[in-house]
Amino acid sequence: MNWTLEVVPVPVTDMDRAKEFYADKIGFKVDLDDEVAPGMRIIQLTPPGSRCSIAMLHGMPTAPGTREMTPGALQGLQLCVTDIEAAREELVARGVVVSPVRHVGASGWEDGKGETWNSFLTFEDPDGNGWVVQEAPSELSAR
Structure with a gap:
């Protein structure tokens, strides 16, 4: 299954x-x-190339056994791209406040690209929900 x-x-x-x-x-x-x-709205959006979507809900009851999240509580949801620098340029051009490209180095987070799987940037939506964008090798982007 x-x-x-x-x-x-x-x-x-x-x-x-x-x-x-x-x-x-x-x-x-x-x-x-x-x-x-009546009074229940769903907006569902999908990143280009992804099968997984995000959904914003208004007026919907919370699913049994779950708790309602506070706006801004979602942190660390990760998107992958094959060119982190191009992704950053596109987001900046669209008016998104984006971190510099960073990688994990010997002393923690360092500016600039790292090796394979080690280049990241971050941004927040208007409510403070935090996103991470990671550069992934292109041969894995279609999985």
Whole structure:
């Protein structure tokens, strides 16, 4: 049996502002923006090339056995790209506040690219949800 990660909920305070950020600034594709029942809205977006989406929910009951997340509580969700410098340039051009490219060195985090799998940048959405972008070898990007 396969277990696939398909949707990650992202807690936000303003659905329209978050949709604009993820679609226009980050470049995610809007898959769904629908009021599924009176007062219950779902916006689902997918990063280019990914099978896993993010979902922002308003008015939906929390799933049994789970707790509601506070906007800004999601930290460390990771995206992978094959060219970290190009990804950074694209995000900056779209108006996203992005960290410098960094790698883990002998004394901790150091500026600049590292070796394979060791180049990262970070950014936050308007609610403070924190994302990590990692450069991955291109032969693994299609998995």
